[in-house]
Amino acid sequence: MAKKIRDSEKDPVVGTSKPKLLSVLGPGIITGAADDDPSGIATYSQAGAQFGFAITWTMLFSYPLMAAIQEISARIGRTTGHGIATNLRTYYPPWILPVIVALLFIANTINIGADLGAMGDAVGLLIGGNVALYVVLFALLSACLQIFLQYARYVSILKWLTFSLFAYFGTVMVVKIPYGELAYGFFVPTFSADTAFWTTVVAILGTTISPYLFFWQASQEVEDERESA
Template sequence: MLKKTRDPEKDPAAGTSKSKLLSVLGPGLITGAADDDPSGIATYSQAGAQFGFAITWTMLFSYPLMAAIQEISARIGRTTGHGIATNLRTYYPPWILPAIVALLFIANTINIGADLGAMGDAVGLLIGGKVALYVVLFAIFSACLQIFLQYTRYVSVLKWLTFSLFAYFGTVMVVKIPYAELARGLFIPTFSADTAFWTTVVAILGTTISPYLFFWQASQEVEDERESASRQPLVDAPEQSKGAIHRIRWDTYVGMGFSSLVALAIMVTTAATLHVAGKTDIQTSAEAAEALKPIAGQFAFTIFALGIIGTGLLAIPVLAGSAAYALGEARKWPIGLARKPKEAKAFYATIAAATLIGILVDFSPIDPIKALFWSAVINGIVSVPVMVMMMLMTARTDIMKKNTVKGPLCWIGWLATAVMAAAVIGMIVTSLL
């Protein structure tokens, strides 16, 4: 029996008290936090270490773009009652979806491997021991969390894991920051003809706007709607639209804002320490943590490393889950984390398989840095057609009924799509130079 609680879509006051805050912040908060996974931390650390405060403006630039496209993703799921893959399968040519799902699965499993490796390295730095063992244990724990934990409890665990990101606000507080220089870098965009600079800008955009986040947030809106006795897809219950869209907007803007602030905190920390000390060649998040130790001290090092572990525990289920949602919807399987394992065997098997392949990536002779680069390339390539399809979907009345996306949100969504297309072209060009 579902526990009767006030639905924040129908009762905005349900989210005004501290005890109800986490019930209001859901898919958007988790998606935003998962964006700052160990691989993302490596990207932001490299950016700050290499270019100092001059690169921080990218976080202000990317925030409205990522917030808009994630709100659009959420609105597709909440309005239609189906994830992005189901809508692609239903309304668009059949050859589009298999190609997107295949590339998404490949990129996600590589990313899982990179994140597991970073988490294992972080534990090794903190307490020593065998990194390989930690990698396997983290993978098993993450898979079991999704497969065996009740959905409502699982979502609560993910929400609480978002607090691990506060570790990076802690590192900012213990390093010396030249605030005038930070303000210039944040509010006055600086450009360079250096190929490395543009490659970094492309990497930041590719990290903040990723296809797996689109699929995850849309599918989580569907899960939440099915778990609530009072909610229906907006195409069937248009009277719920105002409250639902209001909740989605605040959930997404807060989640993406939190994500951007964490990314900025990582950039500022590494800019104020590693860049100043001339330590500019950072390849992984674990390397960033290790490099901080002699420069910023044991406390900053410990907090940074613990943050890697917490964000990894949050991101791996999202990466594996988004792949399972996309593949399951494409294959018309029973899907959903609210289902018991025996009710969605193929769906949960996909989660287990994605995690297992991630482990194999870590134990293979594949260079993890190169693998992560190609994962970013694939993500960039996949994001553009997915974003185009999403924008076209949200303009169709046969899909969205009265909830088509119009006005500023539509304009920013198309701008985000254009920026990502330019980023992909830039990534390809810079990789060939």
């Protein structure tokens, strides 16, 4: 009996009154939080400012698709032990991988530029100063963390940073929301012939289901498996 108690105390998840939080949270929470990136926040904010709750119905499609794609990407990484790029090279014609990687590079470059620009603008709104300098500093900080920090330590930092998303919950608690309009916009699709409307819809779907999420989720699952092996 004593041995069972000692064994349960060693388990960080089961059998303890204070489980280690970071060991419970998996790679999916980081990828899911990363989808709420600065470019996404800027897109959602502009959509709300222009159209109010009229585009809220897109969540009925974007969220299930995002969750399904993350699940599939995670299963690919966990099952095969390799990322999506390696699986493409292994199971598909050789020309497919360079094309996919080239498209991913272009999409990621645009996405990272939008993220850094949004982060610089946010800091500029808070404290003022040179926005371009903030963009450069954020780029250098992100690159240095990925290059010089150990994977386990970096993942631990990212997991703790996901708690910043609770700021949304706090905002909902203090901001007056017209729930009737919200429910109507969510359950009753609204369409418009305006070009700006459909451009915003495409932007929402594109920033919610970003290409880098597929590769990141699968690769992080593989790295997590190797780290815990």
